[in-house]
Amino acid sequence: MSHNQTPSALLAPRSARSGRSNYELYSWMFMRISGIILVFLVLGHLLIMNILDGGVQRINFGFVAGRWSSPFWQVWDLLQLWLAMIHGGNGLRTIINDYAERDSTRLILKSLLYVAVVFTILLGTLVIFTFDPNIA
Amino acid sequence: MASGTLYKGREGMWSWVAHRITGVAVFFFLFVHVLDTALVRVSPDAYDRVIASYKTPLVNLMEVGLVGAVLYHALNGIRLILVDFWSKGPKYQRQMVWVISVIWLVVMIPGFYFMTKHTFEQMFGA
Numbered sequence: 704m705s706h707n708q709t710p711s712a713l714l715a716p717r718s719a720r721s722g723r724s725n726y727e728l729y730s731w732m733f734m735r736i737s738g739i740i741l742v743f744l745v746l747g748h749l750l751i752m753n754i755l756d757g758g759v760q761r762i763n764f765g766f767v768a769g770r771w772s773s774p775f776w777q778v779w780d781l782l783q784l785w786l787a788m789i790h791g792g793n794g795l796r797t798i799i800n801d802y803a804e805r806d807s808t809r810l811i812l813k814s815l816l817y818v819a820v821v822f823t824i825l826l827g828t829l830v831i832f833t834f835d836p837n838i839a
Numbered sequence: 840m841a842s843g844t845l846y847k848g849r850e851g852m853w854s855w856v857a858h859r860i861t862g863v864a865v866f867f868f869l870f871v872h873v874l875d876t877a878l879v880r881v882s883p884d885a886y887d888r889v890i891a892s893y894k895t896p897l898v899n900l901m902e903v904g905l906v907g908a909v910l911y912h913a914l915n916g917i918r919l920i921l922v923d924f925w926s927k928g929p930k931y932q933r934q935m936v937w938v939i940s941v942i943w944l945v946v947m948i949p950g951f952y953f954m955t956k957h958t959f960e961q962m963f964g965a
Binding site for chain 2: 735738739741742745746749753754755757758759760762763764765767784787788791792794795798819823826827829830833834835838
């Protein structure tokens with residue numbers, strides 16, 4: 704779409720939306736719902752990992768093994784991974800749409816973004832589910 | 840643009856700019872962080888070696904920046920939700936920028952102390 708064209712919604716602001724999906728509405732709603740959940744998950748994660756009880760200085764393989772022996776922290780980290788990656792991926796999608804003016808640039812950047820998001824979610828999920836505390 | 844605009848160059852615009860910058864920064868860190876954590880599937884030694892870099896003074900300082908960025912993004916995100924869903928949200932959006940700034944400082948001052956305590960002890964002696 705050229706940037707010189709006036710969007711149809713501005714030409715006829717009270718007209719009914721025709722045949723378009725509600726994708727952007729769901730995206731807007733998802734950002735708010737996932738955002739509220741992430742406030743607790745991520746700030747809790749940062750408080751435990753970086754501030755309490757010596758912070759980052761006490762983290763090592765044994766520390767991770769101790770945490771992931773509990774399903775509670777496995778579920779915490781899994782939920783945090785999925786929500787944060789989709790929330791962040793959707794945020795970057797919005798930013799690419801705002802600043803990348805050429806269609807080809809947008810396509811390339813968004814393809815890279817989607818590949819990175821899917822790869823990171825799958826890798827992180829695999830690591831949480833296949834973690835072995837007795838690995839040699 | 841003519842003077843007298845309500846939004847441009849004021850608290851609303853700058854909080855929006857900061858929301859984007861902190862969001863992008865946190866996203867890129869998250870990508871790296873999943874990669875470094877994935878080393879637990881390689882070997883305990885590989886993981887411990889990469890985590891050792893997180894304990895150096897320079898990276899430790901960057902972690903303070905990361906926590907500051909996440910905390911700002913979280914507080915401003917709550918503000919955005921209040922602007923969208925609280926009936927008085929739009930009226931008080933500007934005041935809420937100052938409220939979250941104060942909360943940010945109140946959390947970050949002790950946060951900075953506890954996060955960098957070890958680094959300062961290491962660099963300047965107990």
